[in-house]
Amino acid sequence: MSHLLVLNAGSSSLKFAVFDRALAEICRGAISAMGSAPRFQLETADDQSEKHAFSGASLSMDDALAYVLKRLADRFPNLRIAAIGHRIVHGGVEFTKPAVLTSQTLAKLRELEPLAPLHQPYNLAIVAEAQKHFPDAVQIGCFDTAFHANRPKLQKLYGLPRALIDEGMISYGFHGLSFQFISGQLRKRFGCEAGGKVIVLHLGSGSSLCAMQNGHSLATTMGFSPLDGPVMATRCGTIDPGILLHLMLRKGMQPQAVEDLLYRKSGLAGLSGTSGDMQSLLADTSDDAQETLDYFVLSVSRQIGALAASMGGVDHLVFTAGIGENSAPVRARLANAAGWLGLELNEAANDSGAVDIADKNSRIGCLVLKTNEELAMAEGMATLLEQ
Template sequence: MSTATIPVLALNSGSSSLKFSLYLVNDTGNSQAPHLLADGAVERIGLPDSRMWLKRPGSSPIENSVAIRHHHDAVAAVFSLLSAQGIPSPQAVGHRLVSGGPRYVNHQLITAAFRADIKNYFRFAPLHLPAEVQAIDAVTQHFPDIPQAACFDTAFHQHIPEVAARFPLPQNFWNEGIKKYGFHGLSYEYLVSQLPLNSKERIVAAHLGNGASLAAIQNSRSLDTTMGLTPTGGLIMGTRPGDLDPGVLVYLINEKGYSGAELEHLLDHLSGLLGISGISPDMQTLLASSDPAAQLAIDMFAYSIRKAVAAMAAALGGLDTLIFTGGIGEHAPLIRHKVCEALGFLAMTIDDRANAQNAPVISTPTSPVTVRVIPTNEDIVIVRHTVRLIQNKPA
């Protein structure tokens, strides 16, 4: 490709959804911000009432009710809708992949060999990787000449020191790649890019959504994070429990006869906020409920976060900045208040009015710890890495 601005499509696949953003990106590698052409999603893939929508900046969304059986159909539908709206066709596609397992540490171009091999690592993110690889295969099938890149959430955490990354298990497990990988790395990379460069600043970033994690960051590197081998551990999440006493799993196997598949279903789909409340995994729904079980789920969620903030601060030897991001982190003042109110011993004070308004800075002017709310944008990180890889430029 010649030096120019090129349209790059970022795809983020879920088990029953496909989110997309198309950006016009300068391929010279400079810092000019990509220009958003359109974004949207295909939702409820495989269900009778599947739908898709697309929005261009400054315009109302275009919505279609369409029969989308699987991710192959979804990818074709996205390209067709972009073309029908007269939007430039993508010249490259970047995919968010939650994990690269022990082999794929850095973002990379997708080849036939990669497509075959990455399927060996589904066990490191069984809830996410299969759908993400389906989207890669679909683009390859429908548009074989378009270059594609795999952008890994785990890449940002690759420098976590062994003292934090290793589980207290025998050496052979470490040798086999059983360790802490960390996730939400594309989000954390974006947050770091939005801050003034200060190598000494000690940052705890909280990505709070249906999936949730924290990262301890200094000098633009992750030093520790709450998620571990898979995206199931760490904080309480929408349908995932976060960290559990391993004895609970042994009990379920020995006393209740749970199989591996039944445990996986319990941990990935029936636990977390849904399991506690018995109502919903959705924080907005719980916040609007007067049910005591919903309140308990909210309180336990906030409690798990503030404990983790203190742990990440300990890993950093102190705290200068706390960042909230993700759907809950950006839009739920009550959750931020519940997290921060008990962290006064870390020298942070919150401006309640700024917090209620989801302001960019919600700490008081005299607070030694700055508390920020930064909307994340993983797609910009994906498209920048995609162009860099196509141009064969170093990170």
């Protein structure tokens, strides 16, 4: 039997998963903190695990991939990799479904690197290395922007000259693989209507929200780039463009320095002055940390209000991703802020990690659903390979 390998390369991590052709998961894992204290973790479908800390201070992406592939070969000698799926953050206007990564396709995707500098270069760099290890495997790109491609045109526009809109300066939206998976889970739970009018909160180091109607993306908070929306770990979120003009025209900052500021030195880390990690901030009793948490709740709540308006109401809120799935205190604060929508939280259910955390008297539903971007990618790969 042949298998599907899924790779998700970031600036400091490499996540992976292996599936058989029936889409049963064989294993998953990651190498994290590659730039400081690299750690390897592997979990198998039969609940076995493996962990390893590297002795060096850093690990290159090529070396990380080589290590992952060696561990997979040692642990699963009968693996036959037929296709490798790559999470690619930005697919632009053209790539709205999984695609075989030819040299022409990769050239087009490299042109989008400035729009997602924290992700796109790393997503693409690993493709060539994967081809070296598996020259006969099909390399497939799975795009985070694809789920949002069929939103109403009005939802994609900015108040810019039409010529710039026609050049592709529109809202694309991101985290589409996560939202796609959650949409499928909602269909399994509620049928074809997928819960009706739903706002899904993908909250992690990068955060975005998606308004779904009957399981389809109607509006989302990230736009032309992954900077927009609520404040994130190191990204600023929604900001007055006048600030950027001021930084460049009045303070003399170069464009590259502004880019570095907005993507890597802002957000929760910049505002708190200490950390962009949510758990660290929750444990920090300083005034700056508490104000940063308050601003996070406010920034997410503003987006909930905007998305509710775009749909004319809300039937369910869904929490997912690292913070959404694992931080009961953050869920509680956001649910309390969404009380105007008629949401009442079942605190005991929220604290216990239940799926349904709405109180029985709540006028709207509230769920915590685990996302699985790797399975969403494998499903897209399987569909493409069957064509």
